[in-house]
Each structure stands twice: as C-alpha cells, then as structure tokens.
Amino acid sequence: MTGRHTADVIVIGAGLVGACCALALSEAGMEVCVVDRRGPAGGTSAAGEGNVLVSDKLAGPELALALRSRRLWDELGSRLPLDFELEAKGGLVVGRDEEEMAAIGDLADRQAAMGVEVERLGPGDLARAEPLLAPDLAGAAYYPQDACLQPMLATAGLLAAADRAGARLMLGIEAAGGTARSGAGMTISTSAGVLGAGAVVNAAGPWSGEVARGLGSTIPVKPRRGSILVTEPLPLAVRHKVYEGDYVAAVVDDASSLACSAVVEATRSGTLLIGSSRQFVGFDATPDVGVLGELARRALRLFPFLSRVRALRTYSGFRPASPDHLPIIGADPAVPGLWHATGHEGAGVGLAPATAELIAALVTGTTPPVDPGPFSPSRFAPAPGARCNG
Amino acid sequence: MAEGQALRFTFSDRVLVGRAGDTVASALIANGIRSWRRTRRGGRPRGIYCGIGTCFDCLVDIGEEVAVRACLRPLQEGDRVAPSGSVGPAGP
Amino acid sequence: MTPPLSVDVAVIGGGPAGMAAASAATGLGCRVGLVDSYPLLGGQVHRQAWRRLGAGQDPVAGLPRRFRGLGADPGVRLHLGSSVWHARQVTGGFELLLTTGESVHAGAVVLATGAVELVLPFPGWDLPGAMTPGAAQALLKGQGRLAGRRVVVAGSGPFLLPVAAGLVRAGATVVAVAEASRLRPGVLGRPGVWRGLSSSPAKLAEGAGYLSALLRRRVPLLAGWAVTACRGRSQVEEVRLSRLAPDWAGWDRERWVRADTCCVGYGFVPSMELARALGCGERPRRGLPGSAVVVGPDQSTSTGGVFAAGEVCGISGAAAAELEGLLAGRAAACWVGKRGGRPGPPTASVRRRLARQRSFAVALEQLGRIGAGWTAWLEDETPVCRCEETTWAKVRQAVGAGARDLRGVRGLTRAGMGYCQGRVCGPALALAVAGLAGRGLAEVGDLATRSIAWPVPLGTIAHSAGPG
Numbered sequence: 001m002t003g004r005h006t007a008d009v010i011v012i013g014a015g016l017v018g019a020c021c022a023l024a025l026s027e028a029g030m031e032v033c034v035v036d037r038r039g040p041a042g043g044t045s046a047a048g049e050g051n052v053l054v055s056d057k058l059a060g061p062e063l064a065l066a067l068r069s070r071r072l073w074d075e076l077g078s079r080l081p082l083d084f085e086l087e088a089k090g091g092l093v094v095g096r097d098e099e100e101m102a103a104i105g106d107l108a109d110r111q112a113a114m115g116v117e118v119e120r121l122g123p124g125d126l127a128r129a130e131p132l133l134a135p136d137l138a139g140a141a142y143y144p145q146d147a148c149l150q151p152m153l154a155t156a157g158l159l160a161a162a163d164r165a166g167a168r169l170m171l172g173i174e175a176a177g178g179t180a181r182s183g184a185g186m187t188i189s190t191s192a193g194v195l196g197a198g199a200v201v202n203a204a205g206p207w208s209g210e211v212a213r214g215l216g217s218t219i220p221v222k223p224r225r226g227s228i229l230v231t232e233p234l235p236l237a238v239r240h241k242v243y244e245g246d247y248v249a250a251v252v253d254d255a256s257s258l259a260c261s262a263v264v265e266a267t268r269s270g271t272l273l274i275g276s277s278r279q280f281v282g283f284d285a286t287p288d289v290g291v292l293g294e295l296a297r298r299a300l301r302l303f304p305f306l307s308r309v310r311a312l313r314t315y316s317g318f319r320p321a322s323p324d325h326l327p328i329i330g331a332d333p334a335v336p337g338l339w340h341a342t343g344h345e346g347a348g349v350g351l352a353p354a355t356a357e358l359i360a361a362l363v364t365g366t367t368p369p370v371d372p373g374p375f376s377p378s379r380f381a382p383a384p385g386a387r388c389n390g
Numbered sequence: 391m392a393e394g395q396a397l398r399f400t401f402s403d404r405v406l407v408g409r410a411g412d413t414v415a416s417a418l419i420a421n422g423i424r425s426w427r428r429t430r431r432g433g434r435p436r437g438i439y440c441g442i443g444t445c446f447d448c449l450v451d452i453g454e455e456v457a458v459r460a461c462l463r464p465l466q467e468g469d470r471v472a473p474s475g476s477v478g479p480a481g482p
Numbered sequence: 483m484t485p486p487l488s489v490d491v492a493v494i495g496g497g498p499a500g501m502a503a504a505s506a507a508t509g510l511g512c513r514v515g516l517v518d519s520y521p522l523l524g525g526q527v528h529r530q531a532w533r534r535l536g537a538g539q540d541p542v543a544g545l546p547r548r549f550r551g552l553g554a555d556p557g558v559r560l561h562l563g564s565s566v567w568h569a570r571q572v573t574g575g576f577e578l579l580l581t582t583g584e585s586v587h588a589g590a591v592v593l594a595t596g597a598v599e600l601v602l603p604f605p606g607w608d609l610p611g612a613m614t615p616g617a618a619q620a621l622l623k624g625q626g627r628l629a630g631r632r633v634v635v636a637g638s639g640p641f642l643l644p645v646a647a648g649l650v651r652a653g654a655t656v657v658a659v660a661e662a663s664r665l666r667p668g669v670l671g672r673p674g675v676w677r678g679l680s681s682s683p684a685k686l687a688e689g690a691g692y693l694s695a696l697l698r699r700r701v702p703l704l705a706g707w708a709v710t711a712c713r714g715r716s717q718v719e720e721v722r723l724s725r726l727a728p729d730w731a732g733w734d735r736e737r738w739v740r741a742d743t744c745c746v747g748y749g750f751v752p753s754m755e756l757a758r759a760l761g762c763g764e765r766p767r768r769g770l771p772g773s774a775v776v777v778g779p780d781q782s783t784s785t786g787g788v789f790a791a792g793e794v795c796g797i798s799g800a801a802a803a804e805l806e807g808l809l810a811g812r813a814a815a816c817w818v819g820k821r822g823g824r825p826g827p828p829t830a831s832v833r834r835r836l837a838r839q840r841s842f843a844v845a846l847e848q849l850g851r852i853g854a855g856w857t858a859w860l861e862d863e864t865p866v867c868r869c870e871e872t873t874w875a876k877v878r879q880a881v882g883a884g885a886r887d888l889r890g891v892r893g894l895t896r897a898g899m900g901y902c903q904g905r906v907c908g909p910a911l912a913l914a915v916a917g918l919a920g921r922g923l924a925e926v927g928d929l930a931t932r933s934i935a936w937p938v939p940l941g942t943i944a945h946s947a948g949p950g
C-alpha cells in the first residue's frame with residue numbers, strides 16, 4: 001500500500017507540541033496535516049499548569065532550548081489570533097534553611113552564566129514580594145523571566161494560526177500504524193483510512209512510545225503521572241509562581257514511588273493551582289487522595305492561609321517522560337521519514353515553540369538556532385556494534 | 391406559616407429581622423432582598439438559584455466566614471452578612 | 483490525624499433511600515453511620531422545617547412516622563451538616579472523608595446521594611427571581627417562605643405540579659404552569675407507557691390532587707409551552723412563554739407575562755460523584771444527559787460492598803427510592819455478615835412493588851423528552867455557565883475550534899470550572915455540545931469529578947487524606 005498523498009508532513013498529535021510543529025512547518029512552506037484522536041489539547045496539554053519556566057532547568061542544553069522558547073512565546077503572544085493569557089508573573093524558588101538556600105544559589109549562579117535573569121531575595125524582600133508566605137522561610141531566588149499561559153487556549157490559538165497558514169486539521173482520527181514508503185516518506189493507517197506524506201512527526205506526548213512502535217521504531221517515553229489541586233477563586237493572594245527549592249530534585253528523582261514538591265500559583269481566573277506530584281504508575285488514572293493530602297500538606301507549609309481555602313477539584317495528567325529528562329527531538333535513527341517531537345516531561349508547554357522551530361529546521365534542511373545534538377533520538381539507539389543489519 | 395423566634399441580623403449595615411428556622415437566604419428574601427452579590431466578571435446580581443446547596447450562586451460572607459452558601463446556613467442572632475467577595479480568605 | 487469512626491454500614495444521603503437503608507441495616511443489628519450535607523434528615527422529598535433545628539426541638543418530628551425511629555436509635559450515628567468529599571476502598575472496607583475533617587470506616591457503603599435538578603439555560607435565567615422549581619419548594623418546605631408573589635412554573639415533568647400547588651396554597655399567584663412536552667395521544671400507545679401509568683393509581687391520584695388545587699384557583703395550565711426568556715432591570719419582571727414547535731426548534735406563538743419569579747426545571751440528574759470515586763459501573767440514560775449507577779436485584783453495584791439506592795440509580799420517584807433503600811440496607815447488612823431475623827416485608831413483595839414504581843417512572847420519562855432544538859431560544863450573550871459566565875457564543879466558538887467533548891469545551895471556555903463544577907450547566911452543556919458536534923451524549927461525556935465530590939478546605943485535605 002502506498003496511501004494517497006495527504007500532505008508534505010503529517011503531525012500526529014494536536015497537543016501543544018503538535019500544534020507548534022504544525023504552525024512552524026506550515027510557515028516554513030510545508031503542506032501540513034494534523035491528526036488527533038481527540039480534539040485540540042485532548043491529552044496532557046489539557047492537564048498541566050502552563051508554566052513557561054527557565055528557573056527549573058539545570059544549566060545545560062535544556063536551558064538553552066528554554067531560553068529560546070521563552071522568546072518565541074513572547075512573539076506568539078503578540079501574533080496568535082487568540083488571547084491565551086500569557087503573563088510574565090515571575091518565579092520564586094524558596095528555601096527553608098541556609099542549606100537549601102546554598103543549593104538554590106549555586107544553581108542560580110550557573111543559570112545566570114547562561115543568560116538567565118535571577119535575583120537573590122532575603123527573608124525581608126521575600127515577605128514583601130509574597131506577603132502571605134510562611135514567615136520562617138530563609139529566602140528565595142527570583143526569576144523575572146518565568147511566565148505562564150493557558151495551554152488549552154494556546155493550543156487552540158496555534159491551530160487556528162496553522163489553519164490560516166494552510167494546515168489541515170483531522171480531529172477524531174486515530175493513527176494506528178504505518179511504514180516507510182519505498183523512495184521517500186511514510187504511509188500511516190488511521191481510523192479514517194491510509195494517509196501518505198513525505199514526513200511524519202510523532203508529537204503524541206505520553207503516547208508517543210506507542211505511536212513510534214506502530215511506525216516501526218522505539219523511543220523510551222513513559223507516562224509520569226502528576227496531580228493538581230484547584231482552589232476556589234480568591235482575590236489576588238499569590239502573585240508569583242512559588243515553588244520549593246527541592247522541586248528540581250523531585251524532577252530527577254526516578255523512583256516510581258511518589259516524588260512531591262510544593263508548587264503554588266494563581267491563574268487569571270483567581271483560582272490557585274497546587275502541584276506537583278510525580279509517579280510512574282503507567283496510565284492509571286484512579287483517584288489517589290493520598291497524593292492530594294501530600295500536596296496540601298506541602299502547600300500549607302509555604303502558605304499557611306491556604307488551610308481555610310477550599311479545593312474545588314483536582315485533575316491529573318501524564319507527562320511524557322524520557323529516561324534522561326531531556327526531550328526527544330529529531331529524526332528517527334531507524335525509520336526514514338519519521339521525526340519525533342516528544343519526551344518533554346514536565347516542560348512541554350515551555351519548550352514547545354523551540355521544539356517546533358528545531359523540527360521545522362531539521363525537516364526543511366536549514367540550520368537550527370539551537371544545537372539539536374543533545375536531543376537527538378539516536379542517543380537511545382543501541383551502540384553501532386550491537387546493531388544488526390537487515 | 392411557620393412561626394419562629396425573631397432573630398436580628400445585618401446585611402451591609404442594614405439591620406434586618408428574620409426568625410428561627412430561616413436560612414440566611416430565606417431571611418434576606420423575606421426582607422425583600424433578592425440579590426446579595428455580584429459576579430466577578432460581569433458584575434451581574436445574584437441571589438438564590440437552586441435553593442439546595444448545589445449551585446453556589448447564593449454566596450455571602452458572614453463575619454469571618456467567607457463564601458458561605460446562604461441557602462444552607464441557618465440564620466443566627468447577630469449575623470453580619472455581606473456580599474461575598476468583600477473579604478478574601480486571606481483577610482480583608 | 484483523628485482516629486476514624488468505625489461502623490458496619492455507612493449510608494451517604496439522608497433522603498428516603500438513605501433513611502430506609504439505615505433503618506433496614508440497623509434493624510438487622512448493624513452499627514450504621516448516616517451522613518448528610520443538610521442539618522436535618524429527610525433529603526429532598528421529606529425536607530423538614532428548619533425551625534426543628536432549635537434547642538428543645540425534636541429533629542425527626544417532621545419526618546413520616548416510619549423514619550422517626552432513626553433519631554433515637556443507638557445503632558445509628560448521624561453525621562448531619564457534613565458532606566462526604568471523597569470515598570475510597572481501604573483494607574477491610576471503605577473510608578469516607580467528610581468536609582468536617584472526620585472520617586468514617588465501614589464494611590459496606592450504601593450510596594443514596596439522590597439527584598439534582600436538570601436545567602436548561604434561557605436568556606435572563608441568571609436574573610434574581612429566576613430559579614429552579616426545587617428552590618421555591620425548598621424555601622417553602624424548609625423555611626415557610628415564599629420565593630415570590632407572581633410566579634411562573636415551567637419546564638417538564640411531574641415535579642412541576644406539587645411545586646405550583648404548594649405555591650398557590652401558600653398564597654402566591656401562579657401566573658401559569660407550562661409543561662414543555664405536549665401529551666399527544668400517540669404517546670400513550672408506546673410500549674409500556676399505558677401499562678406503566680396504570681400501574682400506580684396512587685400516583686395518578688396524587689397528580690390529580692395537585693391539578694385540581696391548581697384548577698380551583700384558575701391557574702392556566704399550558705402543554706407544549708416553555709419559558710424561553712425573562713427580563714427585568716435588576717430582577718425578573720416579565721417572562722416570555724412560547725408555544726414550541728415540534729422538537730422545540732423555535733416557536734409559533736409567544737406571550738410576555740408579568741411575574742417576579744420564574745421557576746424552570748426539566749427533571750433530575752443523578753449525583754454520581756461518589757459512585758465514580760468508588761468505581762461503580764454506570765449506564766447512560768436514554769436520551770437524557772448524565773448517567774446512573776447500575777445495580778443488581780439487591781441494589782449491589784459492580785464494586786463489591788457498595789450498594790446504591792434512590793435517584794442515584796435513575797429517576798424513579800420517592801416511593802421507589804425508599805423501596806430500593808430497604809433492599810440496599812438489607813444487602814449491605816448481609817455483606818458484613820449480619821443476617822439476623824428479617825424485620826419488615828418479605829423481599830419478594832418489595833421487589834414487586836418496586837417493579838411497579840419503576841415502570842411508572844419509565845412511562846413518565848417517555849412522556850417528557852427534551853426536544854433537540856431547545857438551543858433555538860439561546861442568544862449569543864446568554865450565559866450558559868452561571869459560575870464562569872460563559873456565553874452561548876463562546877461555547878459555539880469552542881466547538882468550531884475543534885472541541886468535541888465537554889472537557890474540551892470546558893478547557894477553552896471555562897464552562898463548568900466554577901464553584902459548582904458543572905453540576906448546574908453540565909447536563910445542558912452535554913445536550914448542546916452533542917447537538918453542535920453531531921455526536922452522542924455518551925461520546926461528549928460529562929464533567930462529574932471523581933476525587934473531590936464537594937469543595938473541601940485544604941486544611942481538611944492535609945489533615946485527613948493519608949496514604950491509601
């Protein structure tokens with residue numbers, strides 16, 4: 001089967017990453033078709049917090065990508081056809097004692113060397129910046145570049161812009177499998193028939209491992225569950241994104257048992273979002289109030305006034321996690337015509353535009369603005385000697 | 391109709407009288423007050439809607455208690471009732 | 483953390499279903515914990531006057547005689563004025579977490595959480611004075627207060643009649659009672675309808691009683707008419723009654739009437755949050771939004787040790803709720819090993835009576851269907867979600883942008899994200915989105931959450947939600 005030629009590029013997944021890729025590829029002059037089995041932001045992009053952070057990145061390739069992405073979000077903020085509540089509210093990483101402050105300061109120094117704006121706050125400054133914080137905290141690092149947005153609106157805005165740039169949306173359609181075409185490109189089989197394209201971009205988030213398998217490849221993406229508590233709407237009570245200094249440790253803590261760290265922030269509608277938990281439990285979505293208890297206990301340590309504030313609901317989602325906590329962006333080493341844009345774990349919102357920019361450059365053969373090497377899918381391929389031919 | 395002991399309360403500085411057995415909502419309605427807060431976005435007036443605690447349209451602040459459902463809260467002598475949103479959980 | 487209270491059977495909900503379940507279980511020797519959000523027992527249909535809350539008052543005297551024993555029964559512990567915000571399985575049974583911070587451990591659970599009213603938005607439905615029929619009724623039964631002086635009662639279903647009759651008896655002027663569906667003779671010929679209706683002469687007589695009270699006071703009774711708008715400066719002053727076209731797609735006649743209050747409701751939707759938290763199997767409701775718990779002949783759900791009774795299993799009326807409660811209470815007692823002598827009527831006869839009540843309910847459901855064209859009366863600026871003030875235009879835009887289910891629409895419009903978590907707007911939104919997206923009700927899903935059934939202070943979550 002060759003499949004009728006549907007587009008130059010088929011993007012599988014209409015989450016934030018897929019939507020960004022669709023827009024970037026369309027604007028690079030490609031004919032793009034986006035396929036999603038649900039609607040826009042039908043997966044993790046509707047189940048996260050929407051932060052665009054530089055503060056939580058270790059000094060390294062991910063931070064370079066994050067800084068680039070932060071700039072691109074600003075641009076998108078001024079040109080997408082929909083207000084997606086982009087706001088540079090700033091991040092505060094707080095420390096409980098001198099030891100935590102030393103670790104926070106250490107990271108801040110290394111980030112600053114890569115161009116991150118960061119400022120140290122002592123207890124007095126911290127209390128002025130965030131008056132309802134617990135009084136016994138040792139201080140904080142303040143990151144004015146940290147921003148947030150509403151991911152579902154952003155996805156809809158990106159897709160609307162992609163649509164204007166000529167991209168085609170095929171929603172409610174599942175990609176089941178596919179193969180490389182002889183010559184060039186791929187055919188994929190979907191619930192709406194067989195489609196053919198010069199290139200396929202796998203942007204299926206936590207499901208991208210399954211999608212890759214269907215397309216004859218393997219990438220090591222696993223779902224990492226996270227839960228969020230949402231409070232009743234309040235008058236402005238928390239001004240920044242505030243999180244504990246041990247957050248970065250929780251991200252790289254690979255134990256499948258619960259890793260938790262308090263993250264508190266207000267949304268434009270007045271509700272507070274309280275995270276964040278990390279669990280490897282497959283795609284199990286069973287409610288787990290033990291996790292909610294842990295989130296609440298940690299949040300109260302930061303903001304004691306929250307004790308009387310009511311939670312209205314909770315939601316959870318599955319982060320697309322890669323084993324080395326770096327995203328997987330680039331050409332598949334084994335299947336020609338297949339590209340991956342996935343594995344962003346808890347940073348896909350922030351990293352989506354720069355990821356799309358990389359993909360568009362790689363697919364069209366131009367020079368990318370950020371070194372794509374560290375994100376290449378081939379880093380997981382078996383060593384050359386172990387590869388069997390045929 | 392039901393007779394209960396008279397209870398005095400205030401709504402935004404007006405002194406009003408309800409009776410034992412009233413909810414805060416029914417006491418306001420009996421005093422001719424049908425809306426007691428405005429919505430956050432559109433500033434639209436709101437009073438009771440479902441009457442059984444489901445819709446949260448009837449929110450009031452009562453003294454230190456914030457965003458209380460008026461249709462579920464038994465009226466008490468001396469209640470200081472105010473439109474919801476006049477005090478935040480974080481303090482005035 | 484406070485040590486949890488241990489009982490054999492925990493009953494959630496103190497309406498007829500929950501009270502009957504608690505009575506049956508305690509009669510078989512179980513220790514029972516009965517939780518209800520309201521400060522008095524009774525639920526919706528047996529709502530008591532709140533003046534019974536006062537010191538020196540008997541808090542069960544307003545209940546039908548058969549339930550009054552619950553007040554003094556040493557085997558029953560009442561947790562009133564407190565809501566279950568989460569229920570989960572733990573070793574050896576179940577744990578209920580209460581908004582008061584208490585937790586209750588039980589060997590078996592009876593879910594009797596009832597239903598809420600099904601409402602359809604219309605222009606002006608968020609003006610003060612526009613409310614549900616249940617709101618007017620609760621004010622009257624609970625507080626002895628009238629919701630207004632000149633009232634229009636409208637919507638669909640048998641519940642409109644007792645509400646209107648109660649209002650006129652208490653001295654209000656009921657300007658009109660408008661039932662949106664039209665009773666066409668052909669409907670009676672549908673399978674089961676005639677048999678169902680004739681199976682419960684007592685109910686027909688009850689309905690006739692309300693009708694004659696309304697006719698005696700010359701209240702106009704309209705069939706095939708609906709409230710399609712109301713307007714006023716700061717509260718309801720005028721109400722538009724429209725004679726609906728088939729399938730409700732528009733109307734051929736309309737009339738503005740002066741009224742200060744309009745009560746509009748289209749039936750009920752089961753309250754499923756806790757059933758979902760406990761993983762109970764559910765079934766869609768034919769042609770209606772929301773789902774109901776699936777139960778076996780003994781009211782058992784698909785989750786072992788969890789039983790369900792009353793409107794949470796489908797809308798069958800108060801008499802059916804009570805019979806189901808009796809069966810559920812017995813089965814829950816049996817589950818925890820309490821069989822004892824079996825007081826009360828034999829199970830077979832309870833089931834026979836229940837079957838009659840259910841066939842009556844099924845017949846009524848056939849008479850009143852929501853016409854697919856109801857959204858014709860919405861205007862662009864009509865708020866569809868009261869909490870977030872999401873307009874009808876926004877909902878249509880969201881579907882236009884590709885949203886294909888309720889969660890998608892919620893993410894783009896905030897409809898259903900407010901305090902009530904979509905309890906009010908969710909069912910109507912499901913109907914509307916299914917229509918716009920050309921999908922079935924089951925496909926567009928609903929907004930009922932699973933982890934937090936009612937708003938709960940973070941301090942309470944921190945204090946009572948330990949590891950599972």
Ligand SMILES: Cc1cc2nc3c(=O)[nH]c(=O)nc-3n(C[C@H](O)[C@H](O)[C@H](O)COP(=O)(O)OP(=O)(O)OC[C@H]3O[C@@H](n4cnc5c(N)ncnc54)[C@H](O)[C@@H]3O)c2cc1C
Nearest residue numbers: 013015017037043044045048051175205226347348349350
């Ligand atoms: C609790 C939580 C908090 C978070 N907070 C943040 C944050 O603050 N900042 C941040 O940057 N990131 C955050 N994240 C992470 C972020 O949400 C994700 O990295 C990001 O949404 C991933 O986007 P995506 O487009 O790759 O995946 P998704 O949004 O999951 O999109 C994948 C899409 O692919 C579709 N799909 C899957 N399989 C198929 C198939 N076979 N055929 C067709 N379609 C298919 C799905 O329907 C889905 O729409 C958080 C995540 C969680 C869970």
Ligand SMILES: Cc1cc2nc3c(=O)[nH]c(=O)nc-3n(C[C@H](O)[C@H](O)[C@H](O)COP(=O)(O)OP(=O)(O)OC[C@H]3O[C@@H](n4cnc5c(N)ncnc54)[C@H](O)[C@@H]3O)c2cc1C
Nearest residue numbers: 495497498499518519525526527565566596616792793800
């Ligand atoms: C507003 C309203 C008015 C009604 N009036 C009538 C009427 O006059 N006549 C009639 O025949 N039918 C009426 N009905 C229909 C009515 O639901 C049934 O006839 C009957 O009351 C059903 O009994 P039930 O026990 O299943 O539920 P209900 O009587 O509704 O009882 C359910 C109880 O569960 C409690 N509950 C629910 N969730 C929780 C929780 N998480 N934690 C603690 N408690 C909880 C509620 O507070 C409620 O008291 C009314 C329904 C509503 C919604």
Ligand code: FES
Nearest residue numbers: 439441445446461
């Ligand atoms: S009127 Fe609906 S909660 Fe009070």
